[in-house]
Amino acid sequence: MNRFRPRFRFAATAAALTVVGALLTGCAGSSDDRPLVAVSTNILGDVVTNLVGDDVEVMTLMRPGADPHSFEISAAAAARLRSADLIVSNGIGLEEGLQQHLDAAAQEGVPSFVAGDAVDVLPYTSTDAEGADDPHFWTDPAQTIAVVDALVPVLEGMDGVDATAVASRSASYRGELEALDAEMSDAFAAIPAAQRALVTNHHVFGYLADRFDFRVVGAVIPGGTTLAAPSASDLADLVSAIEEAGVRTIFAESSQPDRLVQALAREADVDVAVEELFTESLTEPSGGAPDYLTMMRVNTERIATGLAPR
Known part of the structure; x- marks a missing residue:
């Protein structure tokens, strides 16, 4: 008997916000005389x-x-990417479906900023992704x-940019990020150390785990990319880890909660709840995670609630 108890607070599809540049009508050309910054992911798009x-x-x-691992862009968008004044990308192997276009733009001399070059990159904590760097900083x-x-x-330093205005906005936004960090620390401090165990449908919370002292017990999808698929052995190992850790809540990306439930339900009768999180993409304004700060606060509340003492 399947005793999973999914609890989905939002009927959400993992999505994105901040498509400030038009990608259908605007990619073929634009009369906008402002500097153009092309950003790979919507999370970074919101930050920029x-x-x-x-x-x-x-x-x-x-x-x-x-x-973010597999999305592709149109020929028109790729052409406009090569005319950007700056490209901002995640790096660390995240944009698997976009990398060829990023490389082509770089070869044509488009300046680029790779966010992964600015962070303390962590390796995946799971043995099934051993040796690979984790891009989900x-x-x-x-x-x-x-x-x-x-x-x-x-x-x-970009031509046509008001550096003073950028400095002012960045100071304000940095303050909001610091407040978010403090909120997350306070929320997670209430979870007993023994219960700080995360199981997700693929490895995405390594940086959160490292910063806030969680254990990543396992993931349904092996490795660090959603392009992989779990084998029967992967699922059996995960079920054993879940039972040994005494995990009562599993966290699934909002785009794939059913897949997680079904995969584990086929493998064993494990009595756990499944809670949706927003992980690799923002949502539409009505989707529950329209910006980075909101996404992180929603995830923090759901993790803290799901792992709270009962």
Whole structure:
């Protein structure tokens, strides 16, 4: 009998916000005379927009509902990418479906900023991803602060950008990131150390775990990419880890909760709840996680509630 108890507070599809540059009508050309910054993921797109305001046109390539590991762009978007004044990407192997276009733009001399170069990169903690670097740094707000600190001078040095305005906005946004970090620390401090065990449908919370003293017990999808698929052996190992850790709540990305439930239900009768989290993409405004700060606060509340003493 399947005794999973899914608890989904939002009927959400993992998605994206901050598509400030038009990707359908605007990619073929634009009359906008502002500097153009092309950003790979919508999480970074939101961060960049908070720093530059309306002074810069921000073209976020990752659309709502896209997977950062596999999303692709149109030929028109790729052409406009090569005419950008700056490209901001995540790096660390995240943009698997976009990398060829990022490389082509770099070869044509488009300046680029790779966020992963500004963070303390961690390896995946799981043996099934052993040897690979983890690109999901944004789950630790302190790493996002490091990215902001490195990106601001680059933005300030762009032609046509009001450096004073960027400095002012970045100081304000940095303060919001610091407040988020403090909120997360306080929320997670209430979870007993023995219960700080995370199981997800793929490895995405390594940085959060490292910063806030969680254990990553396992993930349904092996490795660090959603392009992989779990084997029967992977699922059996995960079930054993769940039982040994006494995990009562599993966290699934909002785009794939059913897949997680079904995969584990086929493998064993494990009595756990499944809670949705927003992990690799922002949502539409009505989707529950329209910006980075909100996404992190929602996830923090759900993790703290799901792992709280009962």
